[in-house]
Amino acid sequence: MVDSSTEAGNAASLDRAGRVEMQRGAGHDSPEMLLRVFCLLAAAGLVVPGLLLISPIWERSAYLSHGYLIPMIAIFLLYQRRSELFRAFREGTPGRFGVLAVLVAAAFLVLAVIGDAVSPAGVSVPLVLLAACYAIGGRELLRVAALPTGFLIFMVPPPGGVVNAALINLKLAVTKISVGTLHYFDYPVAAAGNQLMIPGHTLFVADACSGLTSIITLIPLAAIVAYLLSHGFWRRLVIMLSVVPLAMAANALRVIVTVIAVPTWGDEVAQGLLHETFGVSTYIIGTLAVLGITRLLR
DSSP: OOOHHHHHHHHHHHHHHHHHHHHHHHHHHHHHHHHHHHHHHHHHHHTHHHHHHHHHHHHHOSSOGGGGHHHHHHHHHHHHTHHHHHHHHHHOOOOTTHHHHHHHHHHHHHHHHHTTOHHHHHHHHHHHHHHHHHHHHHHHHHHHHHHHHHGGGGGSOOOHHHHHHHHHHHHHHHHHHHHHHHHHTTOOOEEETTEEEETTEEEEOOGGGSSHHHHHHHHHHHHHHHHHHOOSHHHHHHHHHTHHHHHHHHHHHHHHHHHHHHHHHOGGGGSHHHHHHHHHHHHHHHHHHHHHHHHHHO
16 A cells, blocks of 8 residues: 555656756747747848848839839738737748758848849848748748738739740730730721821820730739638739739720720820829739639639
Protein backbone atom coordinates (compact mmCIF):
# COMPACT_ATOMS: atom_id res chain seq x y z
CA MET A 1 0.00 0.00 0.00
CA VAL A 2 1.30 3.47 -0.92
CA ASP A 3 0.89 6.27 1.58
CA SER A 4 -1.47 8.97 0.31
CA SER A 5 0.81 11.70 1.65
CA THR A 6 3.63 10.27 -0.46
CA GLU A 7 1.41 10.37 -3.58
CA ALA A 8 0.45 13.96 -2.86
CA GLY A 9 4.09 14.89 -2.42
CA ASN A 10 5.06 13.25 -5.71
CA ALA A 11 2.24 15.04 -7.52
CA ALA A 12 3.28 18.38 -6.08
CA SER A 13 6.89 17.74 -7.12
CA LEU A 14 5.84 16.88 -10.67
CA ASP A 15 3.66 19.98 -10.83
CA ARG A 16 6.53 22.19 -9.69
CA ALA A 17 8.88 20.49 -12.18
CA GLY A 18 6.38 21.07 -14.98
CA ARG A 19 6.05 24.75 -14.12
CA VAL A 20 9.81 25.16 -14.00
CA GLU A 21 10.15 23.49 -17.42
CA MET A 22 7.46 25.73 -18.90
CA GLN A 23 9.17 28.79 -17.50
CA ARG A 24 12.44 27.66 -19.03
CA GLY A 25 10.70 27.10 -22.38
CA ALA A 26 9.12 30.52 -22.16
CA GLY A 27 12.49 31.98 -21.36
CA HIS A 28 13.93 30.37 -24.46
CA ASP A 29 10.94 31.33 -26.62
CA SER A 30 10.93 34.98 -25.62
CA PRO A 31 14.31 35.90 -27.16
CA GLU A 32 13.47 33.88 -30.25
CA MET A 33 10.15 35.68 -30.67
CA LEU A 34 11.84 39.04 -30.21
CA LEU A 35 14.38 38.06 -32.85
CA ARG A 36 11.61 37.09 -35.26
CA VAL A 37 9.78 40.37 -34.69
CA PHE A 38 13.02 42.30 -35.19
CA CYS A 39 13.74 40.47 -38.47
CA LEU A 40 10.24 41.22 -39.75
CA LEU A 41 10.52 44.90 -38.83
CA ALA A 42 13.94 45.06 -40.46
CA ALA A 43 12.51 43.63 -43.69
CA ALA A 44 9.65 46.15 -43.57
CA GLY A 45 12.15 48.97 -43.14
CA LEU A 46 14.32 47.63 -45.94
CA VAL A 47 11.56 47.92 -48.54
CA VAL A 48 10.84 51.60 -47.77
CA PRO A 49 13.38 52.93 -50.34
CA GLY A 50 11.76 50.77 -53.00
CA LEU A 51 8.32 52.16 -52.14
CA LEU A 52 9.64 55.71 -52.19
CA LEU A 53 11.10 55.12 -55.65
CA ILE A 54 7.91 53.82 -57.24
CA SER A 55 5.35 56.03 -55.44
CA PRO A 56 5.91 59.14 -57.66
CA ILE A 57 4.89 56.99 -60.64
CA TRP A 58 1.50 56.47 -59.00
CA GLU A 59 0.94 60.22 -59.05
CA ARG A 60 2.03 60.78 -62.66
CA SER A 61 0.67 57.69 -64.39
CA ALA A 62 -2.94 57.40 -65.51
CA TYR A 63 -2.59 53.62 -65.33
CA LEU A 64 -1.33 53.36 -61.75
CA SER A 65 -3.25 55.95 -59.77
CA HIS A 66 -4.61 53.04 -57.72
CA GLY A 67 -1.08 52.18 -56.56
CA TYR A 68 -1.57 53.79 -53.16
CA LEU A 69 -4.46 51.44 -52.43
CA ILE A 70 -2.56 48.21 -53.11
CA PRO A 71 -0.46 48.13 -49.88
CA MET A 72 -3.57 48.88 -47.81
CA ILE A 73 -5.49 46.07 -49.49
CA ALA A 74 -2.54 43.71 -48.91
CA ILE A 75 -2.58 44.62 -45.21
CA PHE A 76 -6.33 43.93 -45.11
CA LEU A 77 -5.82 40.51 -46.72
CA LEU A 78 -3.10 39.72 -44.17
CA TYR A 79 -5.42 40.80 -41.37
CA GLN A 80 -8.04 38.38 -42.62
CA ARG A 81 -5.54 35.54 -42.12
CA ARG A 82 -4.20 36.85 -38.83
CA SER A 83 -4.90 33.65 -36.86
CA GLU A 84 -2.98 31.49 -39.33
CA LEU A 85 -0.23 34.11 -39.56
CA PHE A 86 0.31 34.34 -35.80
CA ARG A 87 0.38 30.56 -35.46
CA ALA A 88 2.85 30.14 -38.31
CA PHE A 89 4.91 33.06 -36.98
CA ARG A 90 5.18 31.47 -33.53
CA GLU A 91 5.49 27.83 -34.49
CA GLY A 92 7.06 27.82 -37.95
CA THR A 93 10.55 26.46 -38.38
CA PRO A 94 12.99 28.90 -40.02
CA GLY A 95 13.68 28.04 -43.65
CA ARG A 96 16.86 26.16 -44.37
CA PHE A 97 17.95 28.68 -47.01
CA GLY A 98 16.19 31.64 -45.41
CA VAL A 99 19.29 33.74 -44.81
CA LEU A 100 20.44 33.21 -48.41
CA ALA A 101 16.98 34.12 -49.74
CA VAL A 102 16.92 37.36 -47.74
CA LEU A 103 20.44 38.31 -48.83
CA VAL A 104 19.65 37.73 -52.52
CA ALA A 105 16.33 39.64 -52.35
CA ALA A 106 17.90 42.50 -50.38
CA ALA A 107 20.81 42.76 -52.81
CA PHE A 108 18.36 42.87 -55.72
CA LEU A 109 16.45 45.68 -54.01
CA VAL A 110 19.56 47.70 -53.19
CA LEU A 111 20.91 47.43 -56.74
CA ALA A 112 17.52 48.39 -58.21
CA VAL A 113 17.25 51.46 -55.97
CA ILE A 114 20.84 52.53 -56.64
CA GLY A 115 20.31 52.08 -60.38
CA ASP A 116 16.98 53.96 -60.23
CA ALA A 117 15.31 50.94 -61.87
CA VAL A 118 11.68 51.53 -61.00
CA SER A 119 10.09 48.24 -62.06
CA PRO A 120 12.78 45.97 -60.53
CA ALA A 121 12.64 48.03 -57.33
CA GLY A 122 8.88 47.52 -57.17
CA VAL A 123 9.18 43.78 -57.75
CA SER A 124 11.83 43.51 -55.05
CA VAL A 125 9.44 44.82 -52.36
CA PRO A 126 7.25 41.68 -52.17
CA LEU A 127 10.33 39.52 -52.82
CA VAL A 128 12.11 40.86 -49.73
CA LEU A 129 9.01 40.45 -47.58
CA LEU A 130 8.40 36.89 -48.78
CA ALA A 131 12.06 35.99 -48.28
CA ALA A 132 11.82 37.33 -44.72
CA CYS A 133 8.69 35.24 -44.10
CA TYR A 134 10.51 32.13 -45.32
CA ALA A 135 13.55 32.91 -43.17
CA ILE A 136 11.42 33.48 -40.06
CA GLY A 137 8.75 30.78 -40.32
CA GLY A 138 9.78 28.55 -43.19
CA ARG A 139 7.33 27.16 -45.70
CA GLU A 140 4.41 27.35 -43.28
CA LEU A 141 4.62 31.13 -42.82
CA LEU A 142 5.48 31.59 -46.50
CA ARG A 143 2.36 29.66 -47.54
CA VAL A 144 0.06 31.79 -45.38
CA ALA A 145 1.62 35.12 -46.38
CA ALA A 146 2.25 34.38 -50.07
CA LEU A 147 -1.05 35.54 -51.63
CA PRO A 148 -1.60 38.74 -49.58
CA THR A 149 2.06 39.75 -49.92
CA GLY A 150 2.18 38.77 -53.57
CA PHE A 151 -0.75 41.13 -54.17
CA LEU A 152 1.79 43.95 -53.90
CA ILE A 153 2.95 43.08 -57.41
CA PHE A 154 -0.05 45.04 -58.72
CA MET A 155 1.47 48.30 -57.47
CA VAL A 156 4.60 47.84 -59.61
CA PRO A 157 4.84 50.12 -62.67
CA PRO A 158 5.34 48.04 -65.83
CA PRO A 159 8.46 48.83 -67.88
CA GLY A 160 7.96 51.65 -70.37
CA GLY A 161 8.69 49.41 -73.35
CA VAL A 162 6.00 46.95 -72.25
CA VAL A 163 3.46 49.76 -71.80
CA ASN A 164 4.20 51.26 -75.23
CA ALA A 165 3.97 47.90 -76.99
CA ALA A 166 0.73 47.09 -75.17
CA LEU A 167 -0.76 50.47 -76.10
CA ILE A 168 -0.02 50.04 -79.79
CA ASN A 169 -1.38 46.50 -80.00
CA LEU A 170 -4.45 47.21 -77.88
CA LYS A 171 -5.36 50.31 -79.87
CA LEU A 172 -5.11 48.37 -83.13
CA ALA A 173 -7.18 45.52 -81.70
CA VAL A 174 -9.88 47.83 -80.34
CA THR A 175 -9.96 49.65 -83.67
CA LYS A 176 -10.43 46.40 -85.62
CA ILE A 177 -13.17 45.18 -83.27
CA SER A 178 -15.00 48.52 -83.49
CA VAL A 179 -14.76 48.79 -87.26
CA GLY A 180 -15.75 45.15 -87.74
CA THR A 181 -18.82 45.62 -85.56
CA LEU A 182 -19.83 48.82 -87.36
CA HIS A 183 -19.35 47.16 -90.75
CA TYR A 184 -21.57 44.29 -89.62
CA PHE A 185 -24.37 46.82 -89.20
CA ASP A 186 -23.47 48.54 -92.51
CA TYR A 187 -22.24 51.70 -90.83
CA PRO A 188 -19.94 53.74 -93.12
CA VAL A 189 -16.51 53.82 -91.49
CA ALA A 190 -12.95 53.20 -92.66
CA ALA A 191 -9.80 52.63 -90.65
CA ALA A 192 -6.10 53.27 -91.16
CA GLY A 193 -4.10 52.17 -88.15
CA ASN A 194 -5.82 53.72 -85.16
CA GLN A 195 -7.44 56.38 -87.33
CA LEU A 196 -11.19 56.17 -88.01
CA MET A 197 -12.78 58.00 -90.92
CA ILE A 198 -16.49 58.64 -91.18
CA PRO A 199 -18.30 61.09 -93.50
CA GLY A 200 -17.21 64.59 -92.50
CA HIS A 201 -15.08 63.51 -89.54
CA THR A 202 -11.75 61.88 -88.75
CA LEU A 203 -11.25 60.34 -85.33
CA PHE A 204 -8.31 58.74 -83.56
CA VAL A 205 -8.42 55.90 -81.08
CA ALA A 206 -6.49 57.52 -78.24
CA ASP A 207 -4.46 55.80 -75.54
CA ALA A 208 -7.41 56.19 -73.15
CA CYS A 209 -9.53 54.04 -75.47
CA SER A 210 -6.97 51.25 -75.79
CA GLY A 211 -8.26 49.42 -72.73
CA LEU A 212 -4.85 49.40 -71.02
CA THR A 213 -6.05 51.56 -68.13
CA SER A 214 -9.04 49.27 -67.65
CA ILE A 215 -6.85 46.17 -67.74
CA ILE A 216 -4.29 47.46 -65.24
CA THR A 217 -6.95 48.69 -62.82
CA LEU A 218 -9.35 45.77 -63.23
CA ILE A 219 -6.79 43.00 -62.70
CA PRO A 220 -6.23 43.87 -59.00
CA LEU A 221 -9.99 44.11 -58.56
CA ALA A 222 -10.45 40.74 -60.24
CA ALA A 223 -7.74 39.26 -57.99
CA ILE A 224 -9.55 40.47 -54.86
CA VAL A 225 -12.91 39.24 -56.13
CA ALA A 226 -11.43 35.86 -57.07
CA TYR A 227 -9.68 35.55 -53.70
CA LEU A 228 -12.70 36.48 -51.58
CA LEU A 229 -15.66 35.23 -53.61
CA SER A 230 -14.34 32.24 -55.55
CA HIS A 231 -12.42 29.05 -54.83
CA GLY A 232 -10.12 26.76 -56.75
CA PHE A 233 -7.07 27.71 -58.77
CA TRP A 234 -8.65 27.39 -62.22
CA ARG A 235 -11.77 29.38 -61.35
CA ARG A 236 -9.66 32.20 -59.95
CA LEU A 237 -7.36 32.11 -62.97
CA VAL A 238 -10.31 32.34 -65.39
CA ILE A 239 -11.70 35.34 -63.49
CA MET A 240 -8.39 37.18 -63.72
CA LEU A 241 -7.73 36.30 -67.38
CA SER A 242 -11.24 37.42 -68.33
CA VAL A 243 -10.21 41.02 -67.60
CA VAL A 244 -8.36 41.42 -70.92
CA PRO A 245 -11.22 40.51 -73.31
CA LEU A 246 -13.75 42.31 -71.07
CA ALA A 247 -11.68 45.51 -71.08
CA MET A 248 -11.19 45.35 -74.83
CA ALA A 249 -14.89 44.75 -75.45
CA ALA A 250 -15.91 47.61 -73.13
CA ASN A 251 -13.52 50.04 -74.83
CA ALA A 252 -14.60 48.89 -78.29
CA LEU A 253 -18.15 49.72 -77.22
CA ARG A 254 -16.89 53.13 -76.10
CA VAL A 255 -15.36 53.75 -79.53
CA ILE A 256 -18.49 52.55 -81.35
CA VAL A 257 -20.75 54.84 -79.33
CA THR A 258 -18.40 57.76 -79.98
CA VAL A 259 -18.30 57.10 -83.75
CA ILE A 260 -22.10 56.95 -83.93
CA ALA A 261 -22.58 60.04 -81.74
CA VAL A 262 -20.07 62.37 -83.44
CA PRO A 263 -22.11 63.07 -86.63
CA THR A 264 -25.08 64.09 -84.49
CA TRP A 265 -23.50 65.92 -81.54
CA GLY A 266 -20.18 66.98 -83.02
CA ASP A 267 -16.53 66.39 -82.19
CA GLU A 268 -17.08 67.43 -78.55
CA VAL A 269 -18.39 63.91 -77.92
CA ALA A 270 -14.91 62.52 -78.66
CA GLN A 271 -13.19 64.72 -76.10
CA GLY A 272 -13.73 66.56 -72.85
CA LEU A 273 -16.08 65.68 -70.01
CA LEU A 274 -18.46 63.54 -72.04
CA HIS A 275 -15.62 61.40 -73.34
CA GLU A 276 -14.31 60.98 -69.79
CA THR A 277 -17.79 59.94 -68.72
CA PHE A 278 -17.70 57.22 -71.35
CA GLY A 279 -14.39 56.09 -69.83
CA VAL A 280 -15.88 55.77 -66.34
CA SER A 281 -18.81 53.88 -67.84
CA THR A 282 -16.50 51.33 -69.47
CA TYR A 283 -14.81 50.71 -66.11
CA ILE A 284 -18.18 50.19 -64.43
CA ILE A 285 -19.21 47.79 -67.20
CA GLY A 286 -15.95 45.86 -66.80
CA THR A 287 -16.40 45.65 -63.03
CA LEU A 288 -19.96 44.36 -63.34
CA ALA A 289 -18.82 41.83 -65.94
CA VAL A 290 -16.08 40.51 -63.63
CA LEU A 291 -18.63 40.12 -60.82
CA GLY A 292 -20.99 38.35 -63.24
CA ILE A 293 -18.33 35.87 -64.34
CA THR A 294 -17.41 35.25 -60.70
CA ARG A 295 -21.03 34.48 -59.90
CA LEU A 296 -21.29 32.07 -62.83
CA LEU A 297 -18.16 30.19 -61.72
CA ARG A 298 -19.14 29.83 -58.06
